[in-house]
Amino acid sequence: KIREEVWFMETILPFGKNVILKSPEHLVKRIVGEMESILR
Numbered sequence: 001k002i003r004e005e006v007w008f009m010e011t012i013l014p015f016g017k018n019v020i021l022k023s024p025e026h027l028v029k030r031i032v033g034e035m036e037s038i039l040r
Contacts, residue, residue, distance in 0.1 A: 002027065009034065 002008050005027060012019045013034060021028050 005030075013038075 002024070008027075009031060012021070013031070016035065019031075021031060
């Protein structure tokens, strides 16, 4: 279980598409949304 989701997201987002995350699904959707907004 990921306790600090914000920290986790801030840590992995700089790696961009080089990160493979399968679960938890709500976090996967959140990260995909962040990546899409960055790439626009």
